[in-house]
Amino acid sequence: MLQDKKLLILAGSFPSKDGSFYIGSFIKGQVDELKNYFEEIIVISPQPVGYRRNLKEYFYDNVRVYYPRFFHIPVEFFRKRLGDNFFKAASRIIEGEGLEFDLIHAHFTWPSGYAGVKLKEKYNVPLIITTHGLHVTRLETLKKRSAICTWNSADAIINVSRKCVELLMSLGIPMSRLYYIPNGVDLGKFYPMDSSVVRKMLGIPIDKKIIVSVGNLVEKKGYIYLINAAKIMRETEKDFAVYIIGGGPLYNYLQNEIRKLGLQKHVKLIGPKPHHEIPLWMNAADVFVLPSLVENFGVVNIEAMACGKPVVSTYNGGSEEIIVSEDYGLLCPPKNPECLAEKILIALEKEWDHERIRNYAKQFTWELVVKQILDVYDKVLGDQSCLTSKFW
Structure with a gap:
C-alpha cells in the first residue's frame, strides 16, 4: 500500500x-x-x-x-x-x-x-x-x-x-x-568468517586473545574503564590485545592514559574505519566488548553476535535487553573496571556456541x-x- x-x-x-x-x-x-x-x-x-x-x-x-x-x-x-x-x-x-x-x-x-x-x-x-x-x-x-x-x-x-x-x-x-x-542488522555484511584469515588481512596477531570494541571516543562509551580493565587483566593474562575502533574528542586523552599505564602492547586505538571493514574487526575478535555508561540499544552488540561473537557489555539501558542469556554474553555494572576485567577473562576462557549466538541475532x-x-x-x-x- x-x-x-x-x-x-x-x-x-x-x-x-x-x-x-x-x-x-x-x-x-x-x-x-x-x-x-x-x-x-x-x-x-x-x-x-x-x-x-x-x-x-x-x-x-x-x-x-x-x-x-x-x-x-x-x-x-x-x-x-x-x-x-x-x-x-x-x-x-x-x-x-x-x-x-x-x-x-x-x-x-x-x-x-x-x-x-x-x-x-x-x-x-x-x-x-x-x-x-x-x-x-x-x-x-x-x-x-x-x-x-x-x-x-x-x-x-x-x-x-x-x-x-x-x-x-x-x-x-x-x-x-x-x-x-x-x-x-544486515546479515549479508555481518556473518562469521575465519578469524585467522581475517587477522592476517588486518595485520594483527593470530596467536593472541583478541578483544574488539567499536564506538565513538566520547565519555558515555566508557573506554577509560575498558583501558583500566586491561590493566587489571594484565596481572593474570599477558597474551591479549584490545583493539578499539573509532574516533572522537577523547582520542588524545585515552592515548595518554594507555601510555601512563604502560599498556601500549595491550591496548590499541585504531581510529575510525569505513563501515565495510567493521565486520572484519568483529570476526577477528574472540570477544566483543561494549563498556558504555548509556545505550538505548547498542547496535554493535547484534552486529558482533551476527558474526557469532560473544559480547561483554554493561547494564547501560540497552545491552541488557539484548544480552538476555549468558549463552550470548556477559554483563556487569558500568564504571566498574574490576568486574569488566573479570567478565572479559571469563568470556575468553568459555566455550561458546557460536552458531547459537549467530542464530539469536537473526531475529534482528x-x-x-x-x-x-x-x-x-x-x-x-x-x-x-x-x-x-x-x-x-
Missing part, C-alpha cells in the same frame, strides 16, 4: 556514498530495506557550515540523500537555535529541489524530531519519531529543548528499547502512540524490523487493514 508513497527521512547523521563517514549506518541499513516498499525515499541530513566537508549529496536506486548546510555556532545560546536552523536548512532543500513526500520519519528527538514537527505543520503530513538517544540521564536536557512538545506533536514514536517506552508513558505520552521496535534482521516499522506507517497513514501487531 506504500508503493505510490514518498518517505522523508530526517537525520543528524547519515553515511556518505563511499562509506568513509559511517555515523548513522543503522539508519542507512533501515533505509536500504525501506526503499523496497516506497516509490521514493528522500534523506535530508543538515550539517553546519564547515563541518564534515566531505559529505556530498548522492542518489542510489530510489533514494536521494542531501546534506544542506546551515550556519551554527556550537555554544549553549546558539545550541538552542540548532533545531530551528536544522528545520530551515531542510526547508530550503525541499523548496529548492521541489521535493514532495507523504510521510516524515525523524531519527532522534533533537534536532531531527523538533524540525520534523515544524515540517509536519508546514506541509500537513504525518510525523514519526524514533528516539535512539532517549535515556533518563538525558531527560532534563531534552526537556529544555522542547522534547515534551515534540513527542506530543508526533503521530507515533518508535523506541528501540522497552525502557524508553516506559519512560515516555511516565511522562504522559499516550500508550497508543508508543511502539517498541529494535534496531536491525532489517527485513523483520522493517516489517514492524511498515505496520506503524500504515497505521499513521490511516490504512488499518495492514496493521498486524501492537509490539507492546
